[in-house]
Amino acid sequence: MALLTWKATLHNQTQTLLSSWLGTNHCSWLGIRCNKAGRVAHIDLQSYGLKGTLSNLNFSSFPHLLTLDLFNNSLYGTIPPNIGSLWRLTYLSLSLNNLSGTIPTEIGQLTNLRILYLNRNQIGGSIPQQIGLLNSLNELSLYTNNLMGSIPSSIGNLGNLTILHLYDNQLSGSIPQEVGMLRSLVDLELSGNNLTGSIPASIGNLGNLTILYLHSNQLSGSIPQEVGMLRSLVELALSTNNLTGSIPASLGNLCNLIKLFLFKNKLFGSIPPVFNNLTHLTVLYISDNMFNGHIPEGLCFNGLLVNFTANDNNLIGPIPKSLRNCSSLYRVRLERNQLSGNISKDFGIYPNLDYIDLSHNNFYGEVSQKWKKCHNLTSLKISNNNISGEIPPEIMDSTQLCLLDLSSNHLVGQIPVKLGNMVSLFNLRLDDNHLSGxxxxxxxxxxxxxxxxxxxxxxxxxxxxxxxxxxxxxxxxxxxxxxxxxxxxxxxxxxxxxxxxxxxxxxxxxxxxxxxxxxxxxxxxxxxxxxxxxxxxxxxxxxxxxxxxxxxxxxxxxxxxxxxxxxxxxxxxxxxxxxxxxxxxxxxxxxxxxxxVAKKKGNKVVLLIVLLFGFLFLSLMVVGIVLLVFCKKFRNTKIEPRRVNKENLFEIWSYDGKMVYESIIEATDNFSTKHCVGKGGCGIVYRADLTSGQVVAVKKLHVSPDGDLANLKGFTSEIHALTKIRHHNIVKLFGYCSHRRHSFLVYEFLERGSLEKILSMEDHVSYFDWIKRVNVVKDVANALSYMHHDCSPTIIHRDISSKNVLLDLESVAYISDFGTARFLKLDSSNWTSFAGTFGYAAPGIYFSIAMIYFRLNYPHSICSF
Missing domain, CATH: 3.80.10.10 (Ribonuclease Inhibitor)
Structure with a gap:
């Protein structure tokens, strides 16, 4: 009865998904498993698209429940305090939902709990001290929420904890010394918060730790020598803090370390030779610090180093021999240092190398022909050095090279003709040299x-x-x-x-x-x-x-x-x-x-005007005859009624409308679901591969039961806006059709889809790095600036959200979906109802709506805003 009562409060679509919840045999229901006595022991409804709240689920009706897994749904609202009645519960996962509110203090009553996942919600408030009562807890994941306050000292009571994930919140204060009591801890991640103070020395007690992520905080002080006691450590990330001092020699004890991230701090001194002891090291990030001295000689004697990033320091001297022969290298960034040496001799052949940046250093010599033997190299940047000589034609055989930057050097001679072979090249910089021809x-x-x-x-x-x-x-x-x-x-x-x-x-x-x-x-x-x-x-x-x-x-x-x-x-x-x-x-x-034109040309202009009017007169006569013939033929042709805002039914610029219409119907198999690439509130988007080879996106509008467009205003608004816009960061509208059978809009097809899709898929997010994200922000800002300042009249979109930002193969961003767009009259007031996506609209909009509501409904109240 408790399950059926809860089901009845969920959204209609969710109730359909739970259609098997009928009759008295609840043990056979979807996602429900019982113990031998027929009591509900497991509720497993992960990734079922449930939409609703937990407030109507009577947890006290499940005294034998061991597992509650509601991962990856659309649940919202708060976590009810009566969840504490599930005292037998060992596994609780509410992650990847839209839950808000705070973590109830009653969570401390779940003393048998071993797994607690509340990550990727919108939960705020502080972490309750009662979390320390969960003595059986093995894994605690609260990451990617809005948690504030300090990390409670009671966390030190969780002696069985192996995984502690609190990253990507708004936690503040210092890391409590009690963290050092979690001797079973294997994975500790506190990154992406506002933590301050120094790294506690007690962290050296965590002898089983393999992953330590403290990056992207405001930690200060030096790296404690005790970090060197973490001999099981495989990954260490302390980057993007305010750490000072030199790297402690004790780090040389971390013989199992594979990845080390120390970039964006205030560390100084030379890179200690103890790095030579890190024989398993594959990734080393020490960029954006104040390191000086030479690169350690034995840094790649192990032959395993894959990624070496040390840009934006004060490193000097030549490239060490171990790096010269390090064939495992995939990515190297040494730009903006004071490194020197002969560039044609200090670098070898790297069969796996994909990216290298040596810009803004003091290298001399000539560009080596050996770079063409780096068969996987896509980016070669050696700008702002003292390189001389000519550009070797042999390097132009690197057909996989996408970026070549040799700018700000002393190159002479002509640009090699063979450069035309570099068919993958998208960025070429040879500026600020002495090239001729x-x-x-x-x-x-x-x-x-x-x-x-x-x-x-x-x-x-x-x-x-x-x-x-x-x-x-x-x-x-x-x-x-x-x-x-x-x-x-x-x-x-x-x-x-x-x-x-x-x-x-x-x-x-x-x-x-x-x-x-x-x-x-x-x-x-x-x-x-x-x-x-x-x-x-x-x-x-x-x-x-x-x-x-x-x-x-x-x-x-x-x-x-x-x-x-x-x-x-x-x-x-x-x-x-x-x-x-x-x-x-x-x-x-x-x-x-x-x-x-000048006055002296006046006679020519008069003659030109006379000739022009004569030509127009003859043209109008011809056009009139053609129209008479066409109209007669048109009246004898049976056509379907058309409707586009009581104008032409079907209109596609510079196309034969009927031909394009039929081509789209054929390309989408009459809008078959197998061609569907996205769904929205106004319609469904299909990919159409036309017989001409062109690929377009077709948004088929929802139609009401009486055959009319469900959102005619949005349809016409989108057409009206996009026909007046020409900008490289705004999606192109090729045409549109309004028909009693199918009404749709035809756009250019953008291969990567929406920003929302990319940010929600783990494999896409790993590709979508920081540089690409910044470029997306720039692209959207450029488009909005154009719409707000360079269009006449000004256009406001009113629904800029991740689902309405589309990306092409090069991750260039385009604004789409102008169904809510409005044209502003600059010399008058502009009133409009709220439009857009909640959570994306500016906070001031909600405030304004509240203010207007209050004044309309309580006109005699005295208030100030």
């Missing part, structure tokens, strides 16, 4: 190139039009060279370009009209050249442009009527022949130049 035409083969920087060299000749084949290029910097002739019109084919810098060259002629077709260009620099004529009128359409510099050319006439030019500083426009317009430091254009 032309850009090889083979650059047109670099179809994956996104960043190209050849600035500050002695390159000459013309800019090859073949660069226009690099369709994925985002950043092109050819400034401070000696390029001549005109700007190739093919640059206008790089529709993904965000930054274009051609400043400080010898370019002549007029600015190509095609540059105005770069709809997502944000920064444009054409300064210090010999460009002449008018700035093309196509520049008026470059709505994404935020920074422009056309100074010191021979330009004349009115500046484009757009924000980037109007608000540009005078330094970005000065030094030209005769620019005019509404901008700081410029003269107002005379009336004769309103249309960009």
């Amino acid at each position: 032309n850009i090889p035409p083979e650059f047109s083969k670099l179809s994956n190139l996104q960043y190209l920087n050849l600035a500050r060299n002695d390159l000459n000749g013309s800019i090859p039009g073949g660069l226009g084949e690099c369709k994925k290029l985002l950043n092109l910097n050819l400034s401070n060279n000696r390029f001549g002739e005109s700007i190739p019109v093919e640059i206008g084919h790089m529709h993904n370009l965000q930054i274009l810098d051609l400043g400080h060259n010898l370019l002549i002629g007029k600015t190509p009209q095609q540059i105005g077709e770069l709809q997502i260009l944000e920064i444009l620099n054409l300064s210090h050249n010999e460009l002449s004529g008018f700035i093309p009128s196509s520049f008026d359409n470059m709505l994404s442009l935020t920074s422009v510099d056309v100074s010191f050319n021979q330009l004349e006439g009115p500046i484009p009527k757009m924000k980037a030019f109007r608000e540009a500083p005078f330094e970005a426009l000065k030094g030209n022949k005769g620019l005019c317009g509404n901008a700081t430091g410029l003269k107002t254009c005379p009336a004769k130049m309103n249309n960009g």
